[in-house]
Every structure is written in C-alpha cells, then in structure tokens.
Amino acid sequence: MNLRFIVIMMMLVSLCSCGSMNYKIPNNNNKAVAHRGAWKQNNFPENSIASLKHAIELGCAGSEFDVRMTADSVLIINHDAHYNGLLVEDTKYEDLIKFKLSNGEKLPTLKEYLIVGMTNNTTTGLVCEIKPSKDKARGKFIARKVVNLVKDLKATPYLAFYISFDYDILKEITKISQTKTQYLKGSKSPDQVKADGISGIDYHLKVFKEHPEWIKRSKEIGVVLNAWTANTPEDLDWLLSNNFDFITTNEPELLLKKVSFLKLQNY
Ligand code: MG
Helix, strand or coil: CCHHHHHHHHHHHHHHHHHHCCCCCCCCCCCEEECCCCCCCCCCCCCCHHHHHHHHHHCCCEEEEEEEECCCCCEEECCCCEECCEEHHHCCHHHHCCCCCCCCCCCCEHHHHHHHHCCCCCCCEEEEEECCCCCHHHHHHHHHHHHHHHHHCCCHHHEEEEEECCHHHHHHHHHHCCCEEEECCCCCCHHHHHHCCCCEEEEEHHHHHHCHHHHHHHHHHCCEEEEECCCCHHHHHHHHHCCCCEEEECCHHHHHHHHHHHHHCCC
C-alpha cells in the first residue's frame, strides 16, 4: 500500500464519519415543534415519554423537552425547577423517582428520552432545552454533559437543535458540537446571535411583534426563526404568514392541519 492510497482512505473514512453526524431528519418542513412533546389532546404529562412518542406519531418536525441535572449529576427531563416540591438541583435522582408522573411513568432521564427519540423515528427532530442552573459554571457543565451523552448514544443525527435561555450554555455547546442552537430569551438581535455562532432565535411571539425587523433581518442573514408558544389559530396564522422556519406550540395537531391545508393551496 503506498502512502497516497493510505491518505485517500483516511480522508474517505473521515468524510464518512462526518456524514453520519449529519441531521437525519432533513425533509420534514411542517414547522411544528411540539412544546414539551404532544401532550395536550391526550392529557399526557408534559415532557413525558408518552408525549414524545405522540409527537413522533403525529410526524411533527420537532419535539421539545427540558433538561435539568439532579444533585448527584443525573440528567433528567422536567420543566420546573421543582419536582413534587423537591428542588431538582439539590435532590438525588433516587429521591425524585419515588414520585411517578401522572400517567404512571417514571421521571425520565435524558438517556431514556433520547433512546425513545431514536426509535422508529424518521420524522421528528429532538429539540433539547437546557435549563439555566444556579450558577454559570454548573450550567456549562450540564451543557457539556448533555452534548457528550448525545454523542455517546449516537443521537446527534436526531438532534434538531439545542435551545436555552442561558446564552453562555449555547456558546459552550457551539465549542464542542456542530448541532444547531437557538436562543430563547428575546434580548439579542439576529446580527448579535449570528456573530456569536448561534444558529437561530426562538423568541416569545410578542418579541417578534415588537421587533418585526428581526424577522426580515433573520431571513437576510440566515438566522433560523422559531417562536414560542403559539397556541391560538390567530397566532399560528401570523407565524405561518411570516414564514417562520419553526413554530413551537401546545397544539401541534392544529398547526399540522393548517400546514397541510396551505400545502394543498400550493403555499
Ligand atoms: Mg422548554
């Protein structure tokens, strides 16, 4: 084997391994991100495995969930800082799981959640929100731990994007992962976000109504547009008419109907 052959083979191997990191769900353009999973119509608990599975059944473009870390460094899925009156950050995992979710599920770990998200899923990107922690250093530690777990499980191709209210968490992620990121707080312009290597803005609907120029500017410079949490027909229509890339909603069924109708009209 000559040296040139070995070099070419090494380049091919590295190209293949980069390719496998690519997002695996690229063709789903229905915009619907189920907020904490698709829970509402079936009365599932928010952020439950059941809500994730239903978002996948519906074929939503994305299913969002919230990550926190217990006192003994277990990554779990829960929106609030507290779970059954216990502060997640200060409580051990074994003490949290003494309490079941309302449908009888165990409080899911991130690992369990990701494994479900990688099973029989060809439609739905995982939208991983990392909650701010009690201090910035712990937040960055959580960010690294989440990204490393995603890599270890080979879940990167299913990860649509990471989101956070903590800008430093997103900046930490951009250092160690090529997965896309979106900022939630609504306080930074599209130009600022782009300059910092963040891929998108996922702001409260009212922020975009106050800053319509940010919609136009994001499209000009390639910053991805997402909004939360749009639940009324009027708000969904407003975001669709402004051609947002993603719409985060507690009513994914309604949004999917609207998107199908628009597609029929050759929108
Ligand atoms: Mg969230």
